[in-house]
Amino acid sequence: MIEQIVLLLSGCALALGCFFMLSGAVGLLRFPDFYTRMHAAGVTDTLATFLILGGLMLLAGWSLALFKLGLILLFLFFTGPVASHALARAAQHSEWKLSGSGSRGGKRGPAEPVSAPAEVAEADALNTDRV
Amino acid sequence: MLATTIIALLVVMAMALTRALLGPTIYDRILAVNVFGTKTVLLIAVICFTLGKPEFLDIALVYALINFVSVIGVLRYFEFRSSNGGEVMDD
Numbered sequence: 001m002i003e004q005i006v007l008l009l010s011g012c013a014l015a016l017g018c019f020f021m022l023s024g025a026v027g028l029l030r031f032p033d034f035y036t037r038m039h040a041a042g043v044t045d046t047l048a049t050f051l052i053l054g055g056l057m058l059l060a061g062w063s064l065a066l067f068k069l070g071l072i073l074l075f076l077f078f079t080g081p082v083a084s085h086a087l088a089r090a091a092q093h094s095e096w097k098l099s100g101s102g103s104r105g106g107k108r109g110p111a112e113p114v115s116a117p118a119e120v121a122e123a124d125a126l127n128t129d130r131v
Numbered sequence: 132m133l134a135t136t137i138i139a140l141l142v143v144m145a146m147a148l149t150r151a152l153l154g155p156t157i158y159d160r161i162l163a164v165n166v167f168g169t170k171t172v173l174l175i176a177v178i179c180f181t182l183g184k185p186e187f188l189d190i191a192l193v194y195a196l197i198n199f200v201s202v203i204g205v206l207r208y209f210e211f212r213s214s215n216g217g218e219v220m221d222d
Binding site for chain 1: 133135139140146147150156161162165166173176179185189191192195196198202210
C-alpha cells in the first residue's frame with residue numbers, strides 16, 4: 001500500500017518535472033531577448049531539477065543512491081543560481097546591456113522612442129485643452 | 132514514467148542544442164550549454180534507475196562539477212571583453 005503511494009508520488013513528481021522542463025525549453029527557444037531566455041531557463045531549471053531528483057529519491061528508498069541523489073540535488077541547487085548570476089553579470093558588463101541605453105542595447109530600445117512621442121502628443125493635447 | 136522522463140529530457144536537450152546553434156550572442160550559447168549540461172546530469176541519473184545500476188550516479192555527480200566549473204571558466208574568459216573583441220567573436 002505504502003509502496004504504491006510512493007510510486008504514485010514519484011510518478012507525479014517526475015511528470016511535473018517534465019512539464020516544467022519542457023516549458024522552460026520552449027521559453028529558451030522562443031523568447032525574443034537574451035534576458036527573457038535566461039529568465040525562462042534559470043527559473044525552470046531549479047524547479048525541474050528538484051522535482052525530477054525528488055522523484056528519483058522516492059524511487060530509491062533508503063540506500064546509498066539516496067545519499068548520492070541528495071548530493072547531486074544540493075550541488076545543483078547551489079550551482080544553478082550562481083551560474084545564472086555569473087551569466088547575467090557577464091552579459092551586463094558586455095555591450096548587451098539590459099537598460100537599452102547602449103548602441104546595440106537590445107530590441108526593446110525602439111519601444112521607448114515610440115512611446116515618448118505619444119506622451120508628448122498627450123501633453124500637447126492637455127496643454128491645448130487648458131489653453 | 133522513467134521512459135517518459137528520458138524522452139522529455141532528450142527533447143529538452145535537443146531544444147537547448149538548437150538554441151546553442153542559433154543563438155545570436157555568445158551569452159545565449161553559454162546559457163544553452165549550461166541548460167544542456169544540467170539536463171545531462173538529470174539524464175544520467177534517470178538512466179541509472181532505468182538500468183537499475185545506482186553506481187552510475189557518481190558519473191552524474193562528476194558531470195555536475197565539470198559543467199559548473201566549465202561554465203564559470205568560459206564566463207570569466209568572456210566577461211570583460213571589449214566591444215571590438217565581441218565583434219570579432221561574433222564574426
